[in-house]
Amino acid sequence: MSYDATFRVWRGDASGGGLQTYTVAVNEGEVVLDVIHRLQATQAGDLAVRWNCKAGKCGSCSAEVNGRPRLMCMTRMSTFGEAETVTVTPLRTFPVVRDLVTDVSYNYEQAARIPAFAPRPRDKDGNHRMQQIDVERSQEFRKCIECWLCQDTCHVIRDHEENKAVFSGPRFLIRLAELDMHPLDVTDRRNAAQEKFGLGYCNITKCCSEVCPEGIHLTDNGIIPLKERVVDRRYDPLTWLGSKIGRRPKD
Amino acid sequence: MTTTAPRGTGAVTPGRGSGGPAPRRATIPARTLRTDRWWLQPLLTVVALLLFIVYATFRAFQNAHYFAEPYISPFYSPCITTACEGDTFPELFTGPTWISPALYILIFPLGIRLTCYYYRKAYYRSFWLSPPACAVAEPHRRYTGETRLPLLGQNIHRYALYAALVINVILFYDAVLAFRDETGEWGHMGLGTLILLVNAVLLFLYSVSCHSCRHIVGGRINSFSRHPLRYKAWTQVSRLNARHMQWAWASLFSVAFADFYVFLLATDTINDLRFF
Structure with missing residues (x-):
């Protein structure tokens, strides 16, 4: 089953930025990182996101999902309601490089x-x-x-x-x-x-x-x-x- | 369909920290973006602890209705002055009559709970909001944690534990004395006996599950293989330690309930249910 989810993603760099709203397709069994990748592939080609293993073992895709520090690859979309807006922001504690990528x-x-x-x-x-x-x-x-x-x-x-x-x-x-x-x-x-x-x-x-x-x-x-x-x-x-x-x- | 939020004008810190600018952080003005009920747990903690503090303060200063043969309230045990009701503990001195005997010993249970690693988490989060919940900005401008007095004093926790263990022994002694009837005859048991016994057990479990206890029995050792008995002890305490929070709340509830039961007996509100 697929549905369209509303995502708010922080876009910007050290000089400023803000949350941008997107409507993205979500398929059964996907995680937040899958949706961010679809967003990157279909609507925001310049969206910066750091990732590597997609298996919760490399520690690259850390971000804050609905305000909670999480690995995007380990956060299942099924934990959110279909009508729920999912907000993805970079790690707040570190300087931002661009979009979801921070300088750690x-x-x-x-x-x-x-x-x-x-x-x-x-x-x-x-x-x-x-x-x-x-x-x-x-x-x-x-x-x-x-x-x-x-x-x-x-x-x-x-x-x-x-x-x-x-x-x-x-x-x-x-x-x-x-x-x-x-x-x-x-x-x-x-x-x-x-x-x-x-x-x-x-x-x-x-x-x-x-x-x-x-x-x-x-x-x-x-x-x-x-x-x-x-x-x-x-x-x-x-x-x-x-x-x-x-x-x-x-x- | 894409909508764009207005761009911010500079980096901000999530909290109100005054440590100057937070260079190059993402501009997110909201204090938190959490959408769950993160405020519920600190709220429940505040309510529960305040209820206990109000009740315990009232009872400690009341200086009455703390003994109903053969039971003594845990708030007043050990009762060490000549003004004490009952004869559960040697009377060590005569104090001013306006000072409740509970106040002489209050420091011991208070000491272990105040410096306890679990309660520290609970009250730092709930009362001091430092932080109120994970990834929720705290309201304070400066933060020095436990690096200076008075919070540096939290490091005396192990001494508070030693004192609490002595109190634990005395509460077990009280529970043993409760195997008597109103006339002092041994071999009897009532609901009050059971309540005092369960309370003594819960308080003991709270004490021995403490992180300092875990360290003292074996945690400080680096080579467990050379100290097999201490390793076993450490393993057991570690098991209890995993539920330290539960023991903390269970014993807090039980000590208040035991006191309330004795209060009801002492005021003749209810009669003790005698088993045999």
Whole structure:
């Protein structure tokens, strides 16, 4: 079954722009990205949209659909009523390049600041050994496809541009957590998490977890455990005392 | 058919952030383009928490009707002054009679709920609107999160947990004392016993499902394989932790309900249903 849907798509660039209304055909089983492609093919040949895999794995087609940060390729048209207007806008948190394409280089700048994985020396036989249960927690965060939806929805930088200078965003807080939990890594990132990456700015309102297309529990499994590790390092007098008298090693 | 909206004249921030211009962002004046009822959840949270706060404040200051043999209201337990009704806990000191015994211990349940990671989400969203919902702009001009006092104090959550665990033990003790009848004879049980017991269990589950507890029992360890018992404990707490929000609300409701039941008994509004 096909029907004609009303789409409002943000068109413009950094100098200005606005929502333009289109009527586009929608076929059964399609996703928002299919409709955007049809729009591009039939009515708006110069519509800029970034996409790649159409399978929710590359993280390219991030946008805001009816105000919610989503992957366009994973947003089924069947979730909307046929009479419902679908509004598609670029990610609000980042500078717009054109139409639905934003400049997400802020995220790559933050990624470059993270202290790299630093494993302990190898065992005598030249191997690194660890058990599956030791790395399971970190592996959850490795599912990240870097679609930047969590960065986009995080109000710390979405509503306060100035905080980009002091806050690296949820994606990189879970990267810090991933490395800090790693059984082989020897770098202590707890002070840096608080001082350089702005962990304290997170008020754990969990929007990052809500929008993650990979279902990563960023807040419960990454950011809160990292906050607790920072408390160990900086704010808990008993833990501090324990480390001073040798009763509490790093692990 | 294509209609064109008027073009904006410059980039804007979605919120009212005063951090200067948001260079080159898309011009979208609307605070949010969400079309769902995003306001419903914060509204329900505000209503539910305000109802509880009003009721709990009234009861804590009432300084009466908190004991009906053999039950003591959880709002007043442990009751530590000589002015206390009943004999459920050692009387530690004599305080001014105009101070309700509930006020001496209020800080402990209040402490864990105020600093709890779930409640922080709830009240930051619902009361402080920071943000009211995902992708809905917050109204504040500046935002510093939990980087400075007083919100930096949220980091004492684990100490609030330790105190709450002590209170949990005392509430279980109260539930055990409730296996008596009005004359102090053991081996009896009434509806009040069941209510105090369920309340103690829910409050305990709320405490042990907390994120700080999860960290303390094993989360801080990097090599689980070298600490199998702590790994098991962490796994169990993690299971409970996944439902921390549900435990938080269930225990909030149960503690108010347990208090209300004791209030009804103490004012002779109802009689306790005795099972045996």
